[in-house]
Amino acid sequence: MNLESPTVTVEKTQQEVFEFLTKVENFEELMPESKQKFEKLNDSRFLFQLKGMPEIVLEQKSNTAPTTVVLGAASDKLPFTLTANIADAGEGKSTTQLVFEGQFNAMMGMMIKNPIQNFINTLSENIGKL
Numbered sequence: 001m002n003l004e005s006p007t008v009t010v011e012k013t014q015q016e017v018f019e020f021l022t023k024v025e026n027f028e029e030l031m032p033e034s035k036q037k038f039e040k041l042n043d044s045r046f047l048f049q050l051k052g053m054p055e056i057v058l059e060q061k062s063n064t065a066p067t068t069v070v071l072g073a074a075s076d077k078l079p080f081t082l083t084a085n086i087a088d089a090g091e092g093k094s095t096t097q098l099v100f101e102g103q104f105n106a107m108m109g110m111m112i113k114n115p116i117q118n119f120i121n122t123l124s125e126n127i128g129k130l
Contacts (some may be wrong), residue, residue: 001109005098005120008128014094017086018066020130027058030126034117047072053115059081079103082120084127096127 010017020026024046028038037049044060057074061081072081080102087095098120104112 001100001102001104001113001116003100003113003117003120007095007097008124009089010094010096010128010130012094012130013092014086014088015066017084017094017096017130018063018069018126020059021069021084021086021127022063023057024058024060027123029121032122050115051118090108096124098124098127 012020024044025040027046027048028035028040031038031048031090032050034051035048036051037055039047041047043056045057047055047057056078058071059074061070061072063069067086069084069086070081071083073079080100083099085097085099085103086088089095100116100120101118
């Protein structure tokens with residue numbers, strides 16, 4: 001399953017957005033209002049829970065300064081990655097798009113597609129407000 005958020009323009013440089021997204025505690029600011037729990041576990045890992053959903057632990061998998069931040073599930077039960085692609089837009093601005101890639105069976109995919117699309121859209125909108 002591949003899902004993409006809309007591309008948002010951010011009033012910060014590519015490097016500033018990259019640095020923000022590489023600090024896992026900053027993701028608390030980006031979470032939807034339905035967030036019930038957020039906990040920084042270490043410098044590269046955090047746990048969050050949205051209303052009606054199980055707890056999910058995300059960890060930084062890789063970073064390529066200043067263009068890409070890749071987060072992934074810490075558990076093999078739900079294998080997925082969430083990639084932030086950050087591009088320079090000139091004049092102290094940048095654009096960011098989130099890409100979700102996961103491997104789920106068809107039934108699971110049908111159940112989680114809309115909630116995940118809404119989740120990455122909200123994260124993307126909130127990145128645009130930085």
